[in-house]
Amino acid sequence: MPSPRLRDQRISDGVVREARLGTAETAARTRGSAVRNERALRRSGHDETDRPPFVAGDGHRERAAGSGEGSSEASSEGKRVRKTAVVTGGASGIGRAVAAELARRGAHVTIADVRGAEDAAKDLGCAGVTCDVSDAQAVRELITGVAAEHGRLDFLFNNAGIAVGGRAEEFTLDHWNRAIDVNLRGVVHGVHAAYPLMIEQGYGHIVNTASLAGLTPAPMMLPYTATKHAVVGLSLALRAEAAAHGVRVSVVCPGFIDTPLLDNANPGLPQTEIGLHARTTAVRAQGRLYPVESLARDVLRGVAGNQALIVAPASARATWRAVRLSPALAVRAAGSALRRITR
Secondary structure, three states: OOOOHHHHHHHEEEEEEEEHHHHHHHHHHHHHHHHHHHHHHHHHHOHHHOOOOOOOOOOOEOOOOOOOOOOOEEOOOOEEEEEEEEEEOOOOHHHHHHHHHHHOOOOEEEEEEEHHHHHHHHHOOOOEEEOOOOOHHHHHHHHOOOOOOOOOEEEEEEEEOOOOOOHHHHHHHHHHHHHHHHHHHHHHHHHHHHHOOOOOOHHHHHHOOHHHOOOOOOOOHHHHHHHHHHHHHHHHHHHHHHHOOOOEEEEEEEEEEHHHHHOOOOOOOOHHHHHHHHHHHHHHHOOEEHHHHHHHHHHHHHOOOOOOEEEEEEEHHHHHHHHHHHHHHHHHHHHHHHHHOOO
């Protein structure tokens, strides 16, 4: 008869094996289900992202401003009123794709970025403002200026961010401080400026861009991972408070997206080997990079449905659900993936 210690070890090993199998099977089922659902939605011709104007049919109530979450709505005089949106980090990548989709659906869009905002705005047919989101006063002037010009602020997309990659021991305090200033304080500054305005008008939607790294134990980018986890927590907690004021909050958690961010890791900071090869590392980790235009449609579909967490693509949702099923095994898997990617 085996000793108690040996029997406990066998039981423990069995639990781990079952958890691993369960995680893999759950991830596979999740991925397959998500892909089938998305294909069915496209075949049915009822894809919400193809509805003009933006988020048509949503029943969000607005005080003294009609109803609906679209890019335009009927005023009390029967005229169409265009919705107003601010997108930070809007000159490239996810921000630009979201701004382009919003503009296509008829919204008044203002993009803000540290560089390239005016040129991107000309291409998109919207307004552009140079703004560093780490500067609280600059963000406040951006938000209040747009709200004053259009008499309302319907959407704030806190999207500006930087990529920081490397091993934990390689990071300087400059890496940490810059990631916190842009990725976290940038969101805080946007919320601090826009949320009181939205409370006063009785409606609005704040959409914060985090990352799948904000839902998983993502190594080799600790400052980035830490700030994105913070953005997720901020967003969900604010959503709980904001509902009482008629204000909505969502957080976007994408996997690796095909954007210039992957070619500009550690901007203005000491470079690392991981940072230099961020795009290659992302491809090894995820396989095919997700098109940014597809993500923009996913984001606006999620905003239309007032989703708390908008996770895309389907592989990212499968990973997130596997992490929730077994956090301990997720940490082990992250370590195994790290060894495979970096060897």
